[in-house]
Amino acid sequence: MPELPDVEGFRRVAEGAAGRIVRSVAVRDAQVVRNAEASGFDAALRGRRLGHPRRHGKLLLLPTGSGRGFPAVLLHFGMTGMLLRTDAGDPPHPHDRVVVSLDRGELRYRDQRKLIGIALLTEQGGWQAELSRLGPDAAAIDRDELRDRLGRTRRQLKAALLDQTRVAGLGNLTVDEVLWRARLHPRTATTDLRAPDWRRLDQRLHGVVAASARAGCVPPRPSWLTGHRDERAGRCPRCATELTSGVLSGRTTVWCPSCQRA
């Protein structure tokens, strides 16, 4: 599930918990903890007040306190993670890996596959180190920067857009949606794009990201490519041509062979 739009939805969930006091942290499955002793979360966070969450790409930071914001919890949701606010005592779910009990309700990190996980950050440097590995956030990047970060080396457009060190936050669904709307074939070489291509790419990227972030997911609407990618012989919502799918960059990729010429 989690690409930038989904994580933006989780950020709003966490924003709803800003100002609450952490009563306890239960790490139900230590496998999701990336960098600390599982018991370190409770020790570091108990009694602290949650601050305003920050998102960059697919990363979400939950700071504490009103000052520097640390210690903080860094969350990555892999393919199946989510963050939800529940009432205290709501029935546990088997995939609840970490439960943060608050003075009102709970915050739960739920993740079926446990592909990435969470980390405890005790100082600003930890967050800076994470950010240094990522490109600018896809929601905030401008056209010149997009072109600069993607167009310097020859790569398949799909692979370049998925590369989090180039631009952070775009996932498999978002990229296919953006390329379909910009009428660009996913295998197009980044060095072959011309000015109007970059302009369309930038416009469509921001359109898709903004609408998806508002929805908290890449919405599977009938008018979007994403609404048809799982159909057996889905058709392009623009021209009704049967959609093509293939594997590119190791990911299932769907495009319209008529609208998106190689």
Add this chain to the structure above:
DNA sequence: GCATATGTTAGTCC
């Protein structure tokens, strides 16, 4: 058993 899954990364072969 096989294929698939909205992510990331290490290894291999150009």
Add this chain to the structure above:
DNA sequence: AGGACTAACATATG
């Protein structure tokens, strides 16, 4: 060196 592809991670579903 850099790009493309594969396998692997852990788990569930069809």
